[in-house]
Amino acid sequence: MSLADAFADGPAFVPYLVAGDPDYESSLEYVEALERGGADVIELGLPFSEPIAEGPTIQNAIVRALEGGMTPERYFEFVEDLDVSIPVVCMTYYNLIYRYGDAEGPRPFVEKAADVGIEGFVVPDLPAEEADPLREACDEFGLDLVFIVAPTTRGDRLDRIMRQVSGYVYVQARLGTTGAKSDVSDQTGSSLDRLSDYDVPKAVGFGISSGEHAERIVRGGADGIIVGSALVDIVAQGYENDESAKTTAERLETLAHELKSGAIDGVSQRPPHSERT
Amino acid sequence: MSLADAFADGPAFVPYLVAGDPDYESSLEYVEALERGGADVIELGLPFSEPIAEGPTIQNAIVRALEGGMTPERYFEFVEDLDVSIPVVCMTYYNLIYRYGDAEGPRPFVEKAADVGIEGFVVPDLPAEEADPLREACDEFGLDLVFIVAPTTRGDRLDRIMRQVSGYVYVQARLGTTGAKSDVSDQTGSSLDRLSDYDVPKAVGFGISSGEHAERIVRGGADGIIVGSALVDIVAQGYENDESAKTTAERLETLAHELKSGAIDGVSQRPPHSERT
């Protein structure tokens, strides 16, 4: 299934986990649990040692995954081993993409990603200005390149990004780094307004942690919700409390359900004027 | 007895102790023991808190005496309490002389010293250039002012000092500060040569610690020997070993004897060419 398909019918629920957190086998189970919980796309983090865009929750997940032995090679195996039918988007930092294989440049990484069935990329430290080589490789191998749009992104910059984006656009709900929040930022509404003229699915992320958030976001016009830290928190708790992977997987599935249902409820509550074409 | 008288017949033995070291009563006994041992003059230190011309032995004695409560007033009482018939020379630093009484200037101190029977002064930090006020007070009250001549004192300086000196001249046997040494400096001979034209008794000090030293010094032409640290050492040992004052006094007397005898032997051994007029 392509990313476009995943957003085709109704609001998409896009969960994020770090591959290999806290270990390879559990992590496989967790991703599969998310699919069961209703995920439409999975953003699967390939851990990088200097994750400058992440808040503490995901930083710690990355540390766990790295200590558990996660590498780009293992990551590709992981994707192959995953028993899911939803599209997988690889979220990582540019250096790992750039360094993969013996050549400098993104092509070998993209080729390999295509090979294992990855559908697209999100690269938080790669701005549109530096993205041409990766864009070209994605085009060559038929992958999408998702970009993040921040509350501060306007005018020319927004155009430049939207010209490059494919699959969906990642609408960053607030300034700062990733991390679950107990409220939802008001910046989301105006971000979505700014994007209303662009014809690409808009998935909102950063800080969503409950079905109620999901509902509000979708009601506000989002085509999908991206949820990372709230899920990673469950993995972290499981790890710290020595839960069985099964228990953690069940809790992930439950939260996934809640989030997905929230999103669906959000659609039905949309005020008439915010209907999209 | 005047200082001149003390040097009149044969070599003078001039011991030094700090008044009140380690306490008032013992210190009285010690000075008296020195007279019994043959002392001709006693140089009695009035302790000053910053004794820049003293080596460690005498510095420590000064600390003991100060801690024992010695002050200028007590010092004068001490001299009055002393049961000796030899002349007492007060050795101290200029600040105590200068500050005594309520006026600034040496006169009150000298007056009081004369009053208690002190015969003269040695003030190691008072150079001839600054000595006029003290010299004048001494003249007024009939006291001697002893100056120290160092191995480095020559020419004009020597003249300037020798014009001021009275009682005896303190010939510093070596550079540096006070302190018992195991050998005798060769600087002594040439110092005495430089002084041979001046008609005042020459007492040599700094580092003399045995009868043999005393003998050599006198053989070399000295009219007297000044011994401080070697005697103060005995006081220190007595103090540290908790000896009775009587034992310490006996040991002082013994060493005094040895030194005095050495000095006497020295005269008889003088080579004919070094005879003085």
Next chain:
Amino acid sequence: MSVDGKFGDYGGQYVPEALMPAIEELEDAYERYVLNNEDGFMDEFRTRLRDFGGRPTPLQRADRLSERYDREVYLKREDLVHGGAHKLNNALGQVLLAKYMGKDRIIAETGAGQHGTATAMACAHLDMPCEVYMGERDINRQRPNVFRMKLNGSEVNPVTVGRGTLKEAISETMRDWATNVEDTHYVIGSVVGPHPFPSMVRDFQSVISEEARTQAREKMGRLPDAVLACAGGGSNTMGAFAEFVEDDETELYAVEAGGSTLDVDEEAGVAPNSASLTTGSEGVLHGARTRLLQDHDGQIMESHSISSGLDYAGVGPELAHLVDTGRVTAVNVDDDHALTAFHRLSQMEGIIPALESAHAFGYLEEHSEELGEFVVVNLSGRGDKDLESAIEETYERDIDIAPNMDEFTGGL
């Protein structure tokens, strides 16, 4: 971007989208105030550097080193800058720029604390609130610098994630910036990070070579045959080189920290050195493409150096480019030789150098004959901050010229 921020393939702006507006605003401010002296910014900067910072610093003939190496050895005395290192040149420039930009909050990262203290001083001087991110491990190792920052009124925020050193502190500061871009300026500590930082920090630091070049002409009637500077991120290096880059007769040597060995332990992810120019490879870190210490996969390695100011896995993109093009020669000096040079300079010249700067003197010792008749060494900072390390590290080694350490083994 009107200036592209590229040095060959290096440089660029690899930052989260949330930072791009701030970066663009900074680029604009850089062009207006720094490059075009708008509102007299550069004049005020130079005046403050002189009066507050103590510039110009001398170019001093090192008499005894000159004799030892039988050539003219001159020291550019950045150790005399207020705070004890060249770091203030940059910190003062950026804090002042932030003021011109109307920002009202400063953040900075620091490793050993030198950049943090410089920024704290500049902020106190210019009345700007300041928060400094510092790895928890570094906080424990560099308590005097932590205290100095607090005395200057700055907050010091411990960074506990990861290993708690400079790398993590930089990442954390970027996160704060991404959260507070609107009112906050991030004062980065070296010629690293996304454009315009590498160019801007170089411009603030190039006062070093501007002065040195004039002073060399005054004292020796000519330009030096060689300029040596230690290279961590490379700010004192670029500062010392910038004005000489066009002078073909002057060789430029960037002296990296060779650490204990140049060999890398890929397995453990540890490079026991900080020689990214010598042994690193191209990659993207902290906003720029440059040379890095990274493993086969592209994970950044833990670097190491006896001098915490050189202990960084990356290096400024412009410096990396100058090395690639052959204009700058990258060399390195290991911990032992740097420490020996620390003692040598202390004893022979009466100047206790920063351990960072000591690397440059270590190179001079080993290679003086290759450096021509007239050598300038950039003495990037003073060593007072390094006394504890010097004791520990000297004690572990057998450095024959070092004073007896016995009474100091318990620390100061």
Next chain:
Amino acid sequence: MSVDGKFGDYGGQYVPEALMPAIEELEDAYERYVLNNEDGFMDEFRTRLRDFGGRPTPLQRADRLSERYDREVYLKREDLVHGGAHKLNNALGQVLLAKYMGKDRIIAETGAGQHGTATAMACAHLDMPCEVYMGERDINRQRPNVFRMKLNGSEVNPVTVGRGTLKEAISETMRDWATNVEDTHYVIGSVVGPHPFPSMVRDFQSVISEEARTQAREKMGRLPDAVLACAGGGSNTMGAFAEFVEDDETELYAVEAGGSTLDVDEEAGVAPNSASLTTGSEGVLHGARTRLLQDHDGQIMESHSISSGLDYAGVGPELAHLVDTGRVTAVNVDDDHALTAFHRLSQMEGIIPALESAHAFGYLEEHSEELGEFVVVNLSGRGDKDLESAIEETYERDIDIAPNMDEFTGGL
């Protein structure tokens, strides 16, 4: 003596006879080299002060203090001199003079270690062997400075007699000198001691006021209304005042350490302050007649100050004379106000001052309205040496502007 070394009744040469030849030799050298620039001595001295010492130091406008006190406050930045205080001006001059005199050994005393480190630096720079006497108690309190001296190749000789502080160290150094006069020069650390030291040290330090006077004219078009300097022995004081003494429009303030109180405990022989100009009386100490802290009998008292560099029972004879004649106003600031001023300057101006210098700022805080429109404060040194004391002393007090000390109470 061709110059009599007297300042009114103060001064003179109250030293053991063994030292007189050395003193006379020094007088002769002082006249020839310092006063008459024989063999270009003063030129070489000034060049070395510039290149090695980092002079001229700035006269910096303190923007925030100027605003606070609503007048022009300028700082003479002696904290930027190599080594971190004005002390090098003197040490370098004397060590160089010793070289011109053909001496081949240097001795010095030190209390807090500032003069000792300055002398050690100068000796390393000029290749002279150096031994520094330091009280054992001070050695234990000032370990970083002891280590710095050793790094510079000096020996540090502990003085165990008495209470093991500066007073004893001076006496001990005089003893060494009396033993080794022929080849040794004693580099005294302030404008104290027998003639020619007070004049000579003043002449070496007067570069401070020479520069400040010119700089004041450049910056403000006129001379200051007031110059403030802290006074221990008085060398930074005399250095900051010397060239202004003839300028009647400029008031000169010597700020002494008021310690915990000006009251004296005669019984214990302790003055809990170091205010010899304010509360002392005439006497003779360490070779000169001057004002002293002494008891009724003339025994020297133990002085006290939060700043070890002011902690001395005497003061330079010339300064005492200038106070007696009314040209200089002696004032004092207690430990609490000095410490508060230390924090204030750190926070408001980004300069951590030496605790000594902080006394001058304490006076400014209390009496700024009396000081005219244009005030120069001599910032005699930097406070890096004082971090440990600042922690301890701040913790004991309730200083509202101080940062939270909790995490530092165990020391650095």
